Amino acid sequence: MRAAGGAGLLVAYPRSAVVAACRDVVAEMRTRILTEDAAGHEAGPLDLMTLVDERVRERRQTHLKRLINAGGVIVNTNLGRSALAPEAVAAATEAATHYSNLEYRLETGERGSRHEHVESLLVELTGAEAAMVVNNNAAAVLLMLTVLAAGQEVVVSRGQLVEIGGSFRIPDILRLSGARLVEVGTTNKTRLSDYADAITTETALLLRVHTSNFKVVGFAEEVPIDELARLGEARRIPVADDVGSGALANIAAVAEEPSVTASVRCGADVVTFSGDKLLGGPQAGLIVGRRIWVEAMKRHPLARAVRVDKMTLAALEATLLLYREPERAISTVPTLRLLSRDEQDSREMAERLAEAICRRLRENGALDTVEVGTQKADALPGGGALPLWSIASWEVTLKAVGGAAHLETALRLAPVPVVSRVTRDRVHLVMAALEPEELELLADSVAWAVAHVAGDEG
Numbered sequence: 001m002r003a004a005g006g007a008g009l010l011v012a013y014p015r016s017a018v019v020a021a022c023r024d025v026v027a028e029m030r031t032r033i034l035t036e037d038a039a040g041h042e043a044g045p046l047d048l049m050t051l052v053d054e055r056v057r058e059r060r061q062t063h064l065k066r067l068i069n070a071g072g073v074i075v076n077t078n079l080g081r082s083a084l085a086p087e088a089v090a091a092a093t094e095a096a097t098h099y100s101n102l103e104y105r106l107e108t109g110e111r112g113s114r115h116e117h118v119e120s121l122l123v124e125l126t127g128a129e130a131a132m133v134v135n136n137n138a139a140a141v142l143l144m145l146t147v148l149a150a151g152q153e154v155v156v157s158r159g160q161l162v163e164i165g166g167s168f169r170i171p172d173i174l175r176l177s178g179a180r181l182v183e184v185g186t187t188n189k190t191r192l193s194d195y196a197d198a199i200t201t202e203t204a205l206l207l208r209v210h211t212s213n214f215k216v217v218g219f220a221e222e223v224p225i226d227e228l229a230r231l232g233e234a235r236r237i238p239v240a241d242d243v244g245s246g247a248l249a250n251i252a253a254v255a256e257e258p259s260v261t262a263s264v265r266c267g268a269d270v271v272t273f274s275g276d277k278l279l280g281g282p283q284a285g286l287i288v289g290r291r292i293w294v295e296a297m298k299r300h301p302l303a304r305a306v307r308v309d310k311m312t313l314a315a316l317e318a319t320l321l322l323y324r325e326p327e328r329a330i331s332t333v334p335t336l337r338l339l340s341r342d343e344q345d346s347r348e349m350a351e352r353l354a355e356a357i358c359r360r361l362r363e364n365g366a367l368d369t370v371e372v373g374t375q376k377a378d379a380l381p382g383g384g385a386l387p388l389w390s391i392a393s394w395e396v397t398l399k400a401v402g403g404a405a406h407l408e409t410a411l412r413l414a415p416v417p418v419v420s421r422v423t424r425d426r427v428h429l430v431m432a433a434l435e436p437e438e439l440e441l442l443a444d445s446v447a448w449a450v451a452h453v454a455g456d457e458g
């Protein structure tokens with residue numbers, strides 16, 4: 001810390017932060033010298049101080065940071081699924097900044113329920129009798145199974161015993177709830193008679209699960225929810241439908257996903273779906289259905305363990321309000337807007353981005369190290385939905401002197417990281433999940449990554 005440059009750091013940052021960063025950097029140097037060839041690491045005091053400076057800054061930044069999704073998957077669970085509409089952001093900020101009537105009835109001054117804020121809206125939008133919201137759809141399914149079927153049997157088609165990713169598997173969640181799985185049918189075909197034959201005095205629930213992230217095509221048959229609901233009604237057994245992503249609005253882009261409203265209309269007693277897949281809201285699990293079941297779920301102790309927080313509720317309510325006017329939802333909910341973007345707009349964005357990248361490379365004298373092109377690209381909705389559906393989009397391709405793999409890595413490590421697609425000799429920046437406002441920033445990251453790769457080469 002007494003080295004040249006140390007005094008400057010102590011003016012800029014608290015002593016404790018500089019000490020911690022110095023220790024980090026020196027410890028890393030030691031390890032590198034011991035494990036690698038020492039000759040390459042003859043860092044002088046000034047280099048060390050630069051590293052310490054970088055480390056102090058790094059330690060002050062959050063680990064969770066925004067990035068640019070140029071990978072062509074719109075609802076990408078690893079990248080946070082859906083960005084929120086401005087209305088939802090404003091509502092979440094308001095809820096986070098101030099006290100609210102979260103569980104308080106302003107009319108009577110008595111304790112209220114956090115479900116009240118979105119229940120009537122969900123009832124209006126889906127036609128169900130009642131609704132509640134929990135942490136995510138996995139929690140919604142667990143709560144539903146626990147309340148409706150713990151200690152009893154649940155009948156599920158073998159074709160619907162799905163894994164959604166991140167270790168959510170229907171047989172596992174069923175076991176966790178204390179219910180017993182009764183498998184019926186086969187992988188590709190399950191008929192109504194298979195369900196009917198499996199019903200015993202122990203049967204508590206008929207469960208349909210939307211296969212979401214895959215499709216069985218060819219010699220395949222599933223029982224539609226209306227037929228399953230009629231069977232359930234005749235045998236006095238509730239029927240639940242986990243529609244996964246779920247589509248709330250009648251929007252062309254998501255028309256192939258099971259509609260929540262249709263499920264309710266067809267007679268499903270409980271329908272569960274995610275808030276942050278194609279709905280385009282915050283992470284949440286939405287449960288709609290018959291009042292008797294929803295009220296039982298609200299009362300169960302597990303509901304408290306999987307309850308939704310106030311910021312999520314605020315963002316969800318604001319998002320659902322937009323769905324009252326579907327046209328407004330399409331133009332303001334980012335996920336819906338991206339799904340509905342036409343190819344020509346993607347093409348114009350790709351051309352603008354290519355220009356912006358070339359402009360920066362020219363300024364940096366690096367234009368001759370990268371080949372920049374534009375072409376058509378296939379993008380995916382993602383979010384475990386519409387697995388066979390691809391979206392016509394456009395992309396910018398980069399062929400760099402240092403190789404595609406190095407450039408792709410450098411893009412991920414840029415100050416504003418970029419997730420891209422990489423093929424053998426090119427990096428692809430797909431427009432499908434990008435907003436026009438991000439293009440200049442993306443061009444900055446590309447220029448940074450190109451310079452970084454060139455620096456490594458030198």
Ligand SMILES: *Cc1c(COP(=O)(O)O)cnc(C)c1O
Nearest residue numbers: 136137138164212244245274384
């Ligand atoms: C995605 C999905 C889930 C899990 O939802 P999360 O919101 O990720 O918890 C459950 N069931 C189905 C059918 C899904 O598609």
